[in-house]
Amino acid sequence: MNKVTQFFWWCSGVHQATIAKYPAEQNKYVGIGATIFFTGLFAALSGGYALYFVFSGTSFSIVYALLFGLLWGLAIFNMDRYIVSSINKNASGGKQFLQATPRILLAVLIGIVIARPLELKVFDKEIREQLRTTYLDRQRAHIDTLNKAFEGKYAIELAKTAELKTERDSLESAIKSDRIKLKMETFGEKTVETSGIVGYGPYAKQRQAELDKQEQYLDTLRSRIQQQEIYLRQRKQFEGLLDNQLLTGGSLDSVVNLAGFADRNAALGNLKYNQDGSVNSTNYWSITFIMLLFIFFECLPVFVKLMSARDAYDITLYDQQKVDIHHSGKNRDAEINAMDQTHDHHIQTLIHRRTRELDAEDYT
Known part of the structure; x- marks a missing residue:
């Protein structure tokens, strides 16, 4: 436990020899150090998870994710450690707040950056469904x-094909009607368009001949339509239309699994809204509260340091800093005086030497 306590003291940036003298203040800095440590840990997890999707599909994606996650976590940890340890508790409340303001803004930015990859993991199933719809x-x-x-x-070719199909449909309808009339003529049913004579007489033969001509022309139309459709299909193949098929089943799942960080991030943003553009309150507030939780968690060490009263550790550290500054100033003054004395002695030596040289020249 002593090693763990010392580790968290180190994470909080305190002077361990000084804090060891004040047991009443030790737990506070253990808590601050633990918060900074776990913030860096969450940053490492989120950074590694984000980079894993950037390099997903490559053979070294896990290695890249681990290395980047470690570097990102250490960077955030070091930044948080500096932010907390640099707040001067011996200044006034207003000055402390001014000191902490840029640090709080930075903590908010870090919290947003940390929260996003973890939000992607929390809403992974919903994101997959959203990606399916989007793709x-x-x-x-x-x-x-x-x-x-x-x-x-190919508007001309399509119009010609449509015209041929319309003519074919009209001709098929006419042939169907003429067959009924031929049947009525053969059975001797008397109508305005039939003779009423039973049997396959001249009128029936005439209708049969006309019907044969129509069927021959219908075959010609169907052949021309088929040729047009073959031509248009070849053109579609050439233009690439036949290669674009809607993804379904396993192929769609494969594309979703290969989705990058940008697509997943966009899908997470789309989860906040319904298809009609209205806000999906459930998803909106869930995503927002997760982000706010990490922002609060990131700002917590700074808030704890600001809200805590000036304790014995802060007073002792402040006094020790004043003593160190005083001794540093005295040592600096002593060094300057020694340098001045050395310089004056050197000048005096040069003056005496030059005087003796001038006296020797006058004597000569």
Whole structure:
């Protein structure tokens, strides 16, 4: 326990020899040090998780994530340690707050950065579903864009094919009607368009001949339509329309698994809103409260240091700093005086030497 306590003292940035003299203040700095340590730990986890998705799919993604997570966690840990230890508790409350203001802003920024990757992990299932919807919508939009471009480029061919199909449908309807009339003519049913003579007479033969011509022309139409469709299909293949198929099942899951950090981050933002653009209050506040929790957790060491009263450790440390500054000033003054004396002695020596030289020249 002593080693753990000393480690957390070191994390809080206190002077361990001084804090050891005041048992009543030790637990406070153990708590501050533990908060700083776990903030760095969360930063390492979130940074490593974020970079894992950046390099996901590569053979060294785990190694990169571990290295970056370690470096990021140490950087945040060192920054938090400096922020807390640099607050001067011997200054006035207003001055302490001014000192802490940029540090609090920095802590808020760090809290937001730390919270985002962990939010991605917490809402992983919801993000996957959102990515499925997003990817399918993008693919549909892409296919629609290609189809519109194809329709504009081959408008004449498509119009001709549509015209042939309309003529085919009309001819098939006419042939169906003529077959009914031929049947009525054969059975001798008297109507405005039939003779009423039973049997396969001249009128029936005439209708049969007309029907054969229509069916031959229908076969020609169908052949022309088939040729047009083959041509358009070849053009679609050339333009790449047939290669763009909607992803389903396992293929869609594979694409979702390979989604990068940017897509997952965008999907997390989209979870806050419904399809009609209204706010999804459940997801919105859940994501917001997680971010606020990490911001508070990051700012907590600074707030604890600001809210704590000036204790014996702060007074002793302040007095020791004054003594060190005083001794440093005295030592500096002594060094300056010694340098001045040495300089004066050197000047005097030069003056005496020059005087003797001048006296020797006058005597000569």
